Amino acid sequence: MHDGATTILTASVGAGDPPTTKQRTAIQKEVTRLVDELAPVRAPARPGAVLPAVQCHRLPRGCVLQGATRAVSVSWFPASPSESTLGELQLVTWKGTVSLPGSASRRSGATTTEEIVLAPVEVNGVWRWQGAGLNLTTEDLVARCRELLDTPAGA
Numbered sequence: 001m002h003d004g005a006t007t008i009l010t011a012s013v014g015a016g017d018p019p020t021t022k023q024r025t026a027i028q029k030e031v032t033r034l035v036d037e038l039a040p041v042r043a044p045a046r047p048g049a050v051l052p053a054v055q056c057h058r059l060p061r062g063c064v065l066q067g068a069t070r071a072v073s074v075s076w077f078p079a080s081p082s083e084s085t086l087g088e089l090q091l092v093t094w095k096g097t098v099s100l101p102g103s104a105s106r107r108s109g110a111t112t113t114e115e116i117v118l119a120p121v122e123v124n125g126v127w128r129w130q131g132a133g134l135n136l137t138t139e140d141l142v143a144r145c146r147e148l149l150d151t152p153a154g155a
Contacts, residue, residue: 018082018083018084019079019084019085019086023086023122024078026122026127027078027086027087027120027127028078030120030127030138031062031076033138034074034089034138034141034142035058035062035063035074035076037138037139037142038056038063038074038142039056039057039058039063039065040056041058042056053067053068054066054067054149059075059100059101061075061076062074062075062076062089062090064098064100065145065146065149066097066098067149069096070093070094070095070096070113070148070149071093071094071096071097071098071110071149072091072092072093072094072148072149073090073091073092073094073098074089074090074091074145075089075090075092076088076089076090077089077090085119086119086120087120088117088118088119088131089117089118089119089120089129090116090117090118091115091116091117091118091141091144091145092112092114092115092116093112093113093114093115093148094110094111094112094113095110095111095113096109096110096111097109097110098110114148116131116132116134117131117132118130118131118134118136118141119131129141
């Protein structure tokens with residue numbers, strides 16, 4: 001349970017038409033581009049090196065951006081081939097430090113402040129993320145994730 005609101009929008013690709021293989025491949029590339037922008041692959045930090053203010057962690061289905069007191073997680077859930085959607089992107093804002101899957105140090109106390117589920121929709125050859133009153137390009141979504149880390153808790 002959490003204090004924030006959950007908004008879900010499931011948008012179909014067409015009027016009952018199942019997504020094509022081309023669309024499924026295109027959206028997977030768009031999700032990869034999103035994660036690459038938010039959490040680029042970098043060499044491991046050297047022991048004793050100063051860590052950046054925002055830690056970026058890549059996960060099999062997305063990424064987690066961890067700030068000093070807040071975090072944002074982005075997770076992609078592709079639809080099964082029999083579904084008429086492409087899948088959904090879950091954007092969760094957290095207060096506190098998120099415990100990462102497989103981590104030896106299990107922290108508790110991170111609480112969800114907002115959860116938004118976005119559906120990919122192709123508009124004139126451009127993928128957009130729609131839901132919760134939002135209609136964002138991938139670039140807009142990257143900026144939104146970074147803004148959420150800067151927003152004070154409770155704002």
